[in-house]
Amino acid sequence: MSAATAPGASAGRAPARETLFVPAGDGQRLYVHRPSRAARPLGRVLHVPAFGEEMNKSRRMVALQAERLAETGFAVLQPDLLGCGDSSGDFGDASWEAWIEDLLAAERWLAERAPGPLWLWGLRAGCPLAVAAAARLSEPCNFLFWQAPASGKLLMQQFLRLKVVGELLDGAAKGGMEAMRQQLAAGQSVEVAGYPLAPPLVQGMEAATMAPPANGSGRLVWLELSTREDAALMPVSAKTLDQWRTVGYQTQAQLVQGPSFWQTTEIEDAPALLDATVATLKDGAP
Numbered sequence: 001m002s003a004a005t006a007p008g009a010s011a012g013r014a015p016a017r018e019t020l021f022v023p024a025g026d027g028q029r030l031y032v033h034r035p036s037r038a039a040r041p042l043g044r045v046l047h048v049p050a051f052g053e054e055m056n057k058s059r060r061m062v063a064l065q066a067e068r069l070a071e072t073g074f075a076v077l078q079p080d081l082l083g084c085g086d087s088s089g090d091f092g093d094a095s096w097e098a099w100i101e102d103l104l105a106a107e108r109w110l111a112e113r114a115p116g117p118l119w120l121w122g123l124r125a126g127c128p129l130a131v132a133a134a135a136r137l138s139e140p141c142n143f144l145f146w147q148a149p150a151s152g153k154l155l156m157q158q159f160l161r162l163k164v165v166g167e168l169l170d171g172a173a174k175g176g177m178e179a180m181r182q183q184l185a186a187g188q189s190v191e192v193a194g195y196p197l198a199p200p201l202v203q204g205m206e207a208a209t210m211a212p213p214a215n216g217s218g219r220l221v222w223l224e225l226s227t228r229e230d231a232a233l234m235p236v237s238a239k240t241l242d243q244w245r246t247v248g249y250q251t252q253a254q255l256v257q258g259p260s261f262w263q264t265t266e267i268e269d270a271p272a273l274l275d276a277t278v279a280t281l282k283d284g285a286p
Helices: 053-072 096-111 126-134 152-169 176-185 199-207 235-246 271-282
Strands: 002-005 018-024 027-034 043-048 074-079 118-123 142-146 190-192 195-197 219-226 250-257
Touching (some): 043 053, 043 096, 043 126, 053 118, 074 096, 118 126, 152 176, 152 190, 176 199, 195 199, 219 235
Parallel strands (some): 043 074, 118 142, 142 219
Antiparallel strands (some): 018 027, 027 074, 190 195
């Protein structure tokens, strides 16, 4: 394991941030670890990143939030999954199953270094990925969802349409979606917006749902963003929250004012989301 410690850390004192390369079966994964800066840690938070370019657009907001949570008293870990960021492998090597395994390994790493309740913090596609990983944990956990989708299938369909729309704008004939589906069914990868997608990744994401794990109960914090003053939670979100409450989760949902930073042209911040996240995770913390 190699590590780079944030400037300003001194001997005997926990650094504000550690950047580490942790060995994995097929290479290494990049971890950004922010230890709790409270005398009594409130818990541990594992970030589950967004998909593709949404992950890159979100890096600033995720870093700002991780820093705020560490200052509040949580230990936070941000992993780059297989083929993403500075971790080893190409994006075309990634699969939904491999990403789940990466998260389970990251959770074990964090559990060895930080006490307290576990939170899985998902952003966009990271929300159904967090749900899938939680089903394999040996302990119950809490969930923090930023702009959760209705399902992994919906997100993947939206992503695949980027290629179809681009081809139509370039004058290609219709039928691009069907051609991609045939290519995937034949076991071949497709490239969308510069990202090569292998069939196991597409199939895994499309099978992922937002149904609550059957092996636990805890808290679910559901935060959505909008720039409209009269906005309300999406109907599908309300339906999903009902499902989680039915199986015993304590749910808290909030609509926050701010831009869709994961898809804006320029990198943008959503300060109200940072504040809401800290406030809701502190609420009820030990």
